[in-house]
Amino acid sequence: MFERLSEEQRRFVGTVRALAQSRFKERAASYMDGSFPWENIRALAELGVLGMAVPEELGGLGLPVFDTALVLEEIAKVCYVTAMAVLGEVGVQTRIIAHYAPEAIRARILPQVCRGESILAICMTEPDAGTDVANYRTNVERVGAKLRLNGVKTLISRAEEAAMFVVFTRVDKRPGREGIGCVLVERGTPGLAVTGSFHTMGGENLHEVRFEDCEIAPENLVIEEDGFRRLLSSFNTQRCLNPAISLGLAEGAFEEAVRYAQERAAFGRPIAAFQGMRWKLAMMYREIESARSILYRACRSANPFPDPLLAAVAKITCNETAQRVTSEAVQVFGGYGFTDAFPVSRLYRGARYGTLGGGTTETLLDLIGKRVLAGLDPADGISGLANF
Ligand SMILES: Cc1cc2nc3c(=O)[nH]c(=O)nc-3n(C[C@H](O)[C@H](O)[C@H](O)COP(=O)(O)OP(=O)(O)OC[C@H]3O[C@@H](n4cnc5c(N)ncnc54)[C@H](O)[C@@H]3O)c2cc1C
Missing domain, CATH: 1.10.540.10 (Acyl-CoA dehydrogenase/oxidase, N-terminal domain)
Incomplete structure (x- = not known):
């Protein structure tokens, strides 16, 4: 490694x-x-x-x-x-x-x-707009020398602990993606409230966050013009870090499965002695190594942000690898794998997150498909040798 x-x-x-x-x-x-x-x-x-x-x-x-x-x-x-x-x-x-x-x-x-x-929260998702960012309703507007923020965000991680909220918002009600910028809101700002709570299958809590006439200093409007394009560039970093978590979950479950297969006996032999089990472990290993290669390549393309196409491919590959590998690890453990007596069920549950955050698989497949149909440049490293 x-x-x-x-x-x-x-x-x-x-x-x-x-x-x-x-x-x-x-x-x-x-x-x-x-x-x-x-x-x-x-x-x-x-x-x-x-x-x-x-x-x-x-x-x-x-x-x-x-x-x-x-x-x-x-x-x-x-x-x-x-x-x-x-x-x-x-x-x-x-x-x-x-x-x-x-x-x-x-x-x-x-x-x-x-x-x-200081824990930081990022507030993008809204009750009626997750993937569909052009439909965000949260809005910040200028009122005299101040800014006033109104809106509701949901499924927000770390909202209870956060000292600072990085909020994606429409600016002065400008329409579409181009109208979206970013403001910083400090905990304790009047009008900011952490409300509804969701407990996830991964273990953490997510929250709803409300902004009602929150007054914000003008310098806290940190991205205004052409905000969404700039935010998306930063997001390609997230598209390498989310899959790194998926890869780690797959590896953790795989290591547990290999150990268990050597210790658990059936029909008088360790289950690892059966070809069916060896091939299962081999397929898990093959998937992990393939996912690792594309992820590391995407990470190394960063300058300072990773290549969008490589990051999208790496994210989908690692996310789906994690779901399959952790599921197979549960299978290796038999009925115990479904209990919380061993870590594999916990790793399996965490792995389900990957395809949902940081750009869903459907969104990223759309991005990849559009690039493919537009004609790939050899510099993308897919159809040529530029990146090798
Ligand atoms: C553990 C966890 C932590 C999270 N933390 C945060 C956080 O800190 N901050 C934050 O802002 N959000 C957070 N989220 C929310 C997450 O970013 C959203 O769930 C995600 O962006 C998807 O939005 P949505 O749930 O509204 O789904 P929707 O946008 O309603 O999509 C539902 C389904 O439809 C599909 N879909 C949508 N549009 C299309 C299309 N055009 N073509 C094909 N399929 C489509 C989607 O891919 C998805 O499968 C978190 C979510 C989870 C699970």
Whole structure:
């Protein structure tokens, strides 16, 4: 796995792996009730993991998306809930603040993110518009010297813990995708309320967040013009980090399945001795290695954001691999696999998330299909050798 990684990358990822295996694994089941994995977040902050997306001058490590993906992969092998919590700190919302926020907010919030003291929420999805972003109703408008935000967002991760909400919103009621920008809203702003709650099959809680006449300083409107296109560029990073979690879940379940197949006996032999079982494990391994190759290639295309086509292909591949591999791992465990006595059922449930967040599979297939029909450039690396 560590081929062609630098010594520094090996050391960093190895340290995270050791922490995840020795501490996070035993705690993972305790987060299935929706509690936030604060112990793990603090331990990762001490290693510098939460500052991976924060520039060095603000206390972070300023690492590329590839390093971030490797770290998420290690965490997801043992704990989906922790990997998702970390994604919130190293993903698109931190990058939006790092690239676009006013200096005062960057200087205050980002060092807190690095220390694990400020959790960030991203608010895109609305009750009547998830994939269909052109139908967002949330709107921010200028009222005198201030901005006023109104709207409802839903299925929001980490809303109860968040110190800052990165909100995608229509600006001055301008229509369509082009009318969407981004504002930062701090916890405690009058009119901001975290309301309805959903418990997910992955273990975490999601929330509804309401903004009712929230007054916001004008400098908190961080993306206004041509907002959606700029937001989408940042999103290609998320399309490499979400699949890194899927890949980790598949690997974690696979490792459990290999161990169990060697220990569990049937008909007087370990079940791994049966060809049917060996082939199952071989197919799981084959899928993981294929998914890993395309994901790493997509991550390495980042400059600073990954290539949209590679990221879309990598995301779908890893998401679907995780669903199949974790499901097969449950099968290897027989009836026990369906119980919560072993981690595979938890990893299987977490793996179901991948195709839903960060761009659904249907949306991404549409993107890929349009690019294919428009005629692929050899520089895409699909029809030519440009990227090899
Ligand atoms: C664990 C978890 C965490 C989340 N965290 C956050 C968060 O922090 N912040 C946030 O903003 N959101 C979050 N979400 C919400 C997530 O981003 C949305 O669920 C997602 O964008 C899809 O939107 P939707 O649920 O409204 O589905 P819809 O848009 O209603 O889509 C329903 C189905 O229709 C399909 N579909 C839609 N349009 C088309 C089309 N044109 N062609 C073919 N098929 C189509 C979709 O692919 C999907 O399968 C989270 C979701 C989950 C499960």
